Amino acid sequence: MKKTFKLEDLDCANCAAKMEAAINKLDGVQKATVSFMTQKLTLEAEEERFDEVLKEAVKCIAKVEPDCRVILK
Amino acid sequence: MTRRQKKTLLRIVLAALLLIAAALLPVQGVWKALAFVVPYLVIGYDVLWSAVRGIAHGQVFDEKFLMAVATIGAFAIREYPEAAAVMLFYQIGEFFQSVAVGRSRKSIAALMDIRPDSATVLRDGEEQEVEPDEVEIGETIVVRPGERIALDGVILEGSTAVNTSALTGESLPVDLGPGDKVVSGSVNLTGVIRVQTESLASESTVSRILELVENSADKKAKVEGYITRFARWYTPTVVIGALLLAVIPSLVTGNWAEWIHRALVFLVVSCPCALVVSVPLSFFGGIGGASRHGILVKGANDMEMLAKVDTVAFDKTGTLTQGRFAVDAVHPREIDADALLDIAAAAESFSTHPLAESIIRAHGKHIDRSRIGEVKELAGRGLQAEIDGERYFVGNARLMEEASADYHDCHLPGTVIHIAHGSEYLGHIVINDTLKPDAVEAVAALKTLGLRRTVLLTGDREKVAQKVAGELGVDEVRAELLPAQKVEAVEELLSSGAKLAFVGDGINDAPVLTRADVGIAMGALGSDAAIESADIVLMDDKPSRLPLAVRIARRTMSIVRENIIFALGVKILILILGALGIADLWLAVFGDVGVLILSILNAMRCMVIRE
Numbered sequence: 137m138k139k140t141f142k143l144e145d146l147d148c149a150n151c152a153a154k155m156e157a158a159i160n161k162l163d164g165v166q167k168a169t170v171s172f173m174t175q176k177l178t179l180e181a182e183e184e185r186f187d188e189v190l191k192e193a194v195k196c197i198a199k200v201e202p203d204c205r206v207i208l209k
Numbered sequence: 210m211t212r213r214q215k216k217t218l219l220r221i222v223l224a225a226l227l228l229i230a231a232a233l234l235p236v237q238g239v240w241k242a243l244a245f246v247v248p249y250l251v252i253g254y255d256v257l258w259s260a261v262r263g264i265a266h267g268q269v270f271d272e273k274f275l276m277a278v279a280t281i282g283a284f285a286i287r288e289y290p291e292a293a294a295v296m297l298f299y300q301i302g303e304f305f306q307s308v309a310v311g312r313s314r315k316s317i318a319a320l321m322d323i324r325p326d327s328a329t330v331l332r333d334g335e336e337q338e339v340e341p342d343e344v345e346i347g348e349t350i351v352v353r354p355g356e357r358i359a360l361d362g363v364i365l366e367g368s369t370a371v372n373t374s375a376l377t378g379e380s381l382p383v384d385l386g387p388g389d390k391v392v393s394g395s396v397n398l399t400g401v402i403r404v405q406t407e408s409l410a411s412e413s414t415v416s417r418i419l420e421l422v423e424n425s426a427d428k429k430a431k432v433e434g435y436i437t438r439f440a441r442w443y444t445p446t447v448v449i450g451a452l453l454l455a456v457i458p459s460l461v462t463g464n465w466a467e468w469i470h471r472a473l474v475f476l477v478v479s480c481p482c483a484l485v486v487s488v489p490l491s492f493f494g495g496i497g498g499a500s501r502h503g504i505l506v507k508g509a510n511d512m513e514m515l516a517k518v519d520t521v522a523f524d525k526t527g528t529l530t531q532g533r534f535a536v537d538a539v540h541p542r543e544i545d546a547d548a549l550l551d552i553a554a555a556a557e558s559f560s561t562h563p564l565a566e567s568i569i570r571a572h573g574k575h576i577d578r579s580r581i582g583e584v585k586e587l588a589g590r591g592l593q594a595e596i597d598g599e600r601y602f603v604g605n606a607r608l609m610e611e612a613s614a615d616y617h618d619c620h621l622p623g624t625v626i627h628i629a630h631g632s633e634y635l636g637h638i639v640i641n642d643t644l645k646p647d648a649v650e651a652v653a654a655l656k657t658l659g660l661r662r663t664v665l666l667t668g669d670r671e672k673v674a675q676k677v678a679g680e681l682g683v684d685e686v687r688a689e690l691l692p693a694q695k696v697e698a699v700e701e702l703l704s705s706g707a708k709l710a711f712v713g714d715g716i717n718d719a720p721v722l723t724r725a726d727v728g729i730a731m732g733a734l735g736s737d738a739a740i741e742s743a744d745i746v747l748m749d750d751k752p753s754r755l756p757l758a759v760r761i762a763r764r765t766m767s768i769v770r771e772n773i774i775f776a777l778g779v780k781i782l783i784l785i786l787g788a789l790g791i792a793d794l795w796l797a798v799f800g801d802v803g804v805l806i807l808s809i810l811n812a813m814r815c816m817v818i819r820e
Contacts, residue, residue: 145213147303147307148272148303148306148482148486149306149310149482149485149486149489150272150440150480150481150482150485150486153437153440153441153485156437157437157441169429171489172310172486172489173310173314173489173490173493174314174423174493175314178424199266199267199268200266200268200271201259202259202262203259
């Protein structure tokens with residue numbers, strides 16, 4: 137399953153790269169991209185574990201940039 | 210500017226004033242330190258706070274943490290003005306980055322702001338203004354002059370001129386009337402039209418295009434991957450370098466303050482920000498700028514590949530030619546040309562075959578159908594028709610043999626239609642597909658750009674292919690290819706080491722489009738298959754968009770390279786000068802922030818494209 141989320145206050149490009157690397161290392165993630173330009177997280181993960189993986193991804197983002205928020209729709 | 214940016218700007222101004230005041234204050238010792246701590250905290254409290262949080266999360270190589278260490282270190286060795294100034298300039302750089310990126314994002318978003326916000330739908334005889342997603346397929350929408358067409362559909366009533374420039378980059382309006390298709394995202398210019406919708410808002414052409422361009426920035430180029438990987442080891446390396454520089458020479462010389470000072474220079478330039486920001490920003494700008502000219506690039510990686518292309522293979526029909534037949538020559542014998550065309554047009558007047566249509570178009574006059582008696586289609590050969598009570602044969606060489614007419618072949622390439630009156634040969638008509646008006650110019654422009662080879666791949670007959678190739682000026686031609694053989698031809702070109710772009714009309718070329726390094730589909734407005742299988746989509750039918758696309762790609766890549774070399778060069782220079790004790794913190798932070806700002810400005814040039 138693939139979903140895209142908006143990121144708010146993602147302020148530095150290097151942080152985006154770090155988030156992307158960290159999320160891609162998570163268990164259950166097939167592919168993740170954090171785009172600084174479009175301020176978006178695209179997460180591709182196993183369907184049945186998606187919510188769990190997403191939670192972990194949000195944690196990764198908070199670790200790298202505490203001010204950055206993921207808009208979960 | 211966002212509220213947060215305004216607040217930062219205010220802090221920058223305030224801190225700058227406080228910094229000047231501190232420098233002018235005639236105090237010494239602790240008081241002097243305190244005087245500089247005030248502007249330092251005003252400008253840097255958030256950096257310090259995130260440094261603390263970063264450390265709690267184990268983010269040792271966090272740029273904010275390193276900036277905090279550098280400035281606190283500067284305080285420790287009593288370089289107060291430098292400490293405060295480094296923090297100030299760092300924040301100026303961050304501020305600039307945030308504003309510039311926000312701006313470019315907005316201006317690109319504005320380029321692509323072609324999504325209609327509302328649609329006027331006709332329900333129970335009344336006009337209602339609704340959101341485009343509320344309109345079902347098959348409903349009727351009313352579009353007034355000046356409005357953007359919200360959904361794809363067919364005109365039921367009214368005629369108008371429509372501007373599709375937002376989608377195709379073509380600014381010449383198209384005249385449309387009842388029965389014609391309209392595409393969402395184009396602007397209705399002159400008349401009121403009623404349109405029966407054929408798509409939902411979420412699946413309309415404009416939505417699909419926007420989605421494609423928005424997602425393209427996420428398909429990263431190889432060079433971006435290199436930079437990210439480089440950034441990952443750059444920071445730790447510089448930090449370790451700083452540690453070594455602070456400790457080893459100090460143990461030898463005993464001059465701790467001097468070597469720590471030099472090491473702090475390293476920390477100030479430890480963020481690879483300029484590199485990491487400018488690369489995606491350049492691609493984003495290039496993709497955005499290209500889309501304004503009707504060139505959709507599906508990913509930064511495709512842009513990168515297109516810049517490297519040295520061979521272009523073209524499909525013929527529909528790509529370089531219009532895919533519409535036209536009468537090239539009329540060669541009568543015994544009778545005059547008009548009379549020959551008249552007979553052929555009358556015989557073909559009931560047929561809908563493209564060849565027949567071209568003859569009727571060339572004839573261009575009214576055909577009195579009462580003259581025509583029985584018409585028999587002879588499969589694979591042509592027609593036998595009674596005109597004015599006389600029997601005529603219109604068709605190929607085999608038909609002429611059957612009619613025992615004394616025909617001869619034409620010296621011109623193309624499809625030849627022979628006409629005989631009973632067994633008396635009257636002459637023939639030569640029909641060819643016509644080249645697009647800018648096809649020759651496009652091929653020439655590609656050569657000027659230094660592309661090594663242009664190849665024409667076609668299923669058409671050798672003679673026709675040679676003729677077209679000659680007119681176009683392409684280097685090579687492969688004719689009589691079946692679809693599978695086109696794939697083979699492309700593979701052969703690829704295995705010879707060519708960086709190959711294939712340009713096709715996207716309808717029956719999907720396997721070839723995917724096989725080539727860069728698959729380019731043309732005239733894709735409204736064709737799902739093309740948008741799916743191609744890497745780059747040229748929205749209108751013009752081959753001349755191709756050299757423009759190549760130019761945009763190359764320019765984007767050269768800006769990317771400029772930024773990488775420039776940013777890296779300056780950082781390395783500062784590191785060397787810092788280690789030698791020539792560069793102080795002032796120079797380091799100036800250099801670092803300066804590089805960041807300049808590379809962002811340079812990256813934003815990608816958006817501006819001259820035709």
